[in-house]
Amino acid sequence: MTMAFDADNDVSDEALLGLYGNGDRRAxxxxxxxxxxxAFRVALRMLGDRAEAEDIAQEAMLRLWKxxxxxxxxxxxxxxxxxxxxxxxxxxxxxxxxGVGLDEAPEIEDTSAGACAQMIEGDRxxxxxxxxxxxxxxxxxxxxxxxxxxxxxxxxxxAMDIGVEAVESLTARGKRALAAILEGRRTELxxxxx
Amino acid sequence: MTDLDRLFAEARSAVPEPGAALLARVLTxxxxxxxxxxxxxxxxxxxxxxxxxxxxxxxAAVALAGGWGGVGGLxxxxxxxxxxxFGLSAGNTGGELLSGTFGATWGISSGTETQPGSVLGSSDIxxxxxx
Numbered sequence: 001m002t003m004a005f006d007a008d009n010d011v012s013d014e015a016l017l018g019l020y021g022n023g024d025r026r027a028x029x030x031x032x033x034x035x036x037x038x039a040f041r042v043a044l045r046m047l048g049d050r051a052e053a054e055d056i057a058q059e060a061m062l063r064l065w066k067x068x069x070x071x072x073x074x075x076x077x078x079x080x081x082x083x084x085x086x087x088x089x090x091x092x093x094x095x096x097x098x099g100v101g102l103d104e105a106p107e108i109e110d111t112s113a114g115a116c117a118q119m120i121e122g123d124r125x126x127x128x129x130x131x132x133x134x135x136x137x138x139x140x141x142x143x144x145x146x147x148x149x150x151x152x153x154x155x156x157x158x159a160m161d162i163g164v165e166a167v168e169s170l171t172a173r174g175k176r177a178l179a180a181i182l183e184g185r186r187t188e189l190x191x192x193x194x
Numbered sequence: 195m196t197d198l199d200r201l202f203a204e205a206r207s208a209v210p211e212p213g214a215a216l217l218a219r220v221l222t223x224x225x226x227x228x229x230x231x232x233x234x235x236x237x238x239x240x241x242x243x244x245x246x247x248x249x250x251x252x253x254a255a256v257a258l259a260g261g262w263g264g265v266g267g268l269x270x271x272x273x274x275x276x277x278x279x280f281g282l283s284a285g286n287t288g289g290e291l292l293s294g295t296f297g298a299t300w301g302i303s304s305g306t307e308t309q310p311g312s313v314l315g316s317s318d319i320x321x322x323x324x325x
Contacts, residue, residue, distance in 0.1 A: 023231075023238070025228075028221065028225055028228060029221060029224075032217055033217065036217055036220050037211060040212040041210055041211075041212075044210050050210075053210075054213075054216045057216060058216065058219055058223065061220045061223065062220075062223045065224050065227040065228070069231065124201055124204060125205060125208055127201075128202075128205055147205075148202065148206055150206065178198055186197060189201075
């Protein structure tokens with residue numbers, strides 16, 4: 001299938017969503033190309049599994065299509081809304097995957113090493129994915145948004161519907177936990193040689 | 195920069211991209227939702243930009259009147275209602291309505307002002323004509 005869409009970056013996501021709601025086919029294509037990568041990328045970084053990330057991305061985008069006619073202009077950025085939906089869907093998926101206890105799940109390498117190998121090259125990336133998989137869901141959500149997506153704390157607060165202080169706490173605890181998990185693997189990951 | 199910060203930086207540069215199949219599925223959903231919504235409102239994607247609230251209201255009225263064949267009577271009745279209302283608000287009696295306003299009503303309903311073009315926008319007329 002040819003996916004040759006125009007890069008219409010002068011038009012805001014919100015304006016495109018309005019056009020989409022009015023039946024504009026070109027807006028549907030432009031929003032698909034513009035926002036699906038974000039949804040997929042965040043879901044993949046949260047879940048570490050490509051197939052699951054694709055499901056989440058498709059579901060999040062479907063919710064966007066459905067909410068378009070009721071979108072209230074100026075209240076929130078479309079990308080912030082999408083970050084929230086994707087991370088919430090991924091968090092739900094993580095909790096279901098982990099069953100009764102958030103901290104009892106196997107590390108990601110144990111269940112989906114093949115998928116990880118497809119999406120991230122190198123032992124370091126695999127190690128990071130494995131370490132992220134050991135964090136509680138909300139910490140992982142905050143760390144992914146802050147350190148992998150590069151969002152500011154206020155943006156994360158809006159996406160997670162919590163206060164900025166709570167974001168700071170989650171990211172700090174998440175980062176400390178990651179450092180502790182990875183500490184024993186410094187040599188294996190090549191950091192002792194640098 | 196700590197080891198973890200370097201790891202984050204490496205991860206940020208390794209951006210996973212969605213495959214064409216996912217993009218196609220998302221676009222299929224987008225168009226299906228769009229089509230379903232437009233079907234409910236009686237619009238089509240191509241003509242969506244030319245239809246307004248007034249057009250939808252008139253289409254609904256046309257349907258209630260039994261199609262365009264009943265529209266002539268509907269227009270006449272509507273205009274008569276407007277004039278009767280106007281006459282009562284001006285303090286006219288029933289006799290005055292029958293002797294004066296009723297005649298004026300027929301005068302208007304038989305003239306060009308009873309045509310949809312005097313009330314509706316041109317795009318609504320075009321949309322209606324296409325039904």
